[in-house]
Amino acid sequence: MYKGITLSASLMCVNWLELKTQLKDLEANYIDYLHIDIIDGLFAPDFTMGSSITNLVNKKCCLKSDFHLMAEEPSRLYNAFNFRKVDRLTIHQEACRNLHRDIVNIKKNYCEVGVALCPGTNIETLEYIIEDVNVVLLMTVDPGYMGQPLVPQVLKKIQKVVNLRREFSLDFNIAVDGNVSIENIPKMIECGADTLVLGTSSLFKDNQTISQSVADIHSAIDLVK
Secondary structure (H helix, E strand, C coil), rough: CCCCCCEEEEEECCCCHHHHHHHHHHHHHHCCEEEEEEECCCCCCCECHHHHHHHHHHHHHHCCEEEEEECCCCHHHHHHHHCCCEECCCCCCCCHCCCHHHHHHHHHHEEEEEEEEEECHHHHCCCHHHCCCEEEEEEEECCCCCCCCCCHHHHHHHHHHHHHHHCCCCCEEEEEEECCCCCHHHHHHHCCCCCCCCCCCCCCCCCCHHHHHHHHHHHHHHCCC
């Protein structure tokens, strides 16, 4: 955590040929979470790591894991993954027929729980489950491929979730995921985001080390008054 901002590194954006080294670099730079995207090809048009890979990474890496299931009816997948009590599991409002049941199940049997919203999903869908979650994750791009441009309207959505949190006197985290770039970080934090999912636009860059990228991220956070 840096100045109250939680940093979560996107596993799908690592250099897989340098995975061991990059995981050590993330630990050395005090990254808070390893963000693990699980995409099933149905909810979003892509496929990512399966349980055999992510369970191995979760076992070998000292970071807490921040699982993000972009999958239809994600409850069918829970038992394939080795969730630890310190981890987080975030599921999509749009993907669950019974969102409240799934949230209660995760909290009771697995780990901390979050709910994610796509850019076009109204925050009013959160009202009846908001008191049960540890994090609200706002997609700032449409889910699927990395490297997409920011959907700017989501910045106003962040502010609305902040207001909802204040209205209910809650303390859940507000995470942003998608083009969390050096340029966008200050705007996102100013709107109320306190958890950043970091990928190719800020943390994993071909032309610099992770330590250099983290220094740039810290500088971007420092710009916020």
